[in-house]
Amino acid sequence: MISKTDIFTIASKKEFEKIALKVFRFQFDTNKVYQEFCSLLKKNKENVKSITEIPFLPIQFFKSHEVLSSFEPIQVTFRSSGTTGMQTSKHLVTNVSLYEESYRNAFSEFYGNIEDYCVLALLPSYLEREGSSLIHMVDDLIQSSNHDDSGFYLNNYDELIAKLIELDNSGQNVLLIGVTYALLDLIERHQFQLKNTIIMETGGMKGTRKEMIREELHEILCQGFGVPVIHSEYGMTELLSQAYSLGNGIFECPNWMQILIRDTEDALSYVNEGKTGGINVIDFANINSCSFIATQDLGKKYPNHSFEVLGRFDNSDIRGCNLMVV
Known part of the structure; x- marks a missing residue:
């Protein structure tokens, strides 16, 4: 089991990657929705050996499914905003602390x-x-x-x-x-x-x-x-961590959160630093839901894990991302 101490005391890249794989295995075992999504991609605990091999759950799943990696009672439900009649995201939180x-x-x-x-x-x-x-x-x-x-x-x-x-x-x-x-x-x-x-x-x-x-x-x-x-x-409803920009639109993450930039034409591939793509978020505070989220935001990643948000996908941008609607 991953503890709060494991999450909030990460001090190195090696430690982050070790926790990421540990969290992936835990959520694969306990989160039915995530496990089914991973299985569709033919990913499991045996063949995922690095962060870049971990599947990222499309954020839309929070609108249509109960995304949970815990059997504890729900303490609070966070909901996204939306116009009347629009389906909104629900983040079921079992440990608000x-x-x-x-x-x-x-x-x-x-x-x-x-x-x-x-x-x-x-x-x-x-x-x-x-x-x-x-x-x-x-x-x-x-x-x-x-x-x-x-x-x-x-x-x-x-x-x-x-x-x-x-x-x-x-x-x-x-x-x-x-x-x-x-x-x-x-x-x-x-x-x-x-x-x-x-x-x-x-x-x-x-x-x-x-x-x-x-x-x-x-x-x-x-x-x-x-x-x-x-x-x-x-930040967003589906996450339990925030990144901050102290100016110029360049965001930095706390040590238990990280950004990867996926290829807009191939949701399972990643682009190099400075290239535009879809923002994937690793958020270990999401241990009881899903820590690996593919957002609908576009961005670029820079050295030292800083990043920039450039906007959002429109429908045409998702043409190469059919995994987003699995």
Whole structure:
């Protein structure tokens, strides 16, 4: 059995690969959905000898199947957002403390002590529905900050503007984490010149605005908030870990998470660093569901396991990825 200690104390590439194979064998034995998918690809515990031979479960399976590698009771079900009538993903979590340890450790690794920050959250579309893993994380960060002014803001922009200016002027370190369209709404109401605030966007226009490339978006946000860079968080309902970008759109993973870039024409092959392909995620915090996820995001990988997200597959991009609809 793989323990929390195994997951969160990985210190080398060799150790990561060893745990990856151990997790693969465990999930092959305990996750019926994953085992059936592996069997379709003629992959099993005997013929998978390296990370690149491990099958990655298409993320769509979280919409149509119960993806579980545990027989423990479900503690929480995280659900993805979607328009009315749309089928959404369900992530059945049997040990929510794994998720909490994952995001607490990752935040500490990238940003230091949470108690050094006042955390302001502008996540209206997430607050308005149940089962958001992002809200679970941010609420915990708000509580852990132990700052009286930390909290969520829904549509009370004027109150947030006043609070943000007051805190920043006082020299308080502030983390403003927001969904993209709401951050744009905020700077249309007020142009800031912030000195002590980190702006972190979580992505998402939710159909409220036209999509734009990251460079354009970050330039607008930098000007609007008066900051040199925009930070980003890369996470999703189907994962229990996040990667972070401290600026320039280049993400880094915590030690228990890693990215591989698959060939868009052949879902079982990988492309070299700097080449565009589909993003596969290894997330050991997903030990009780599936740690090997083939996402619908396009990206590039760079040295030291950093990566960039370039967009999403459209239907034509999946023409060579028939495994995605097995």
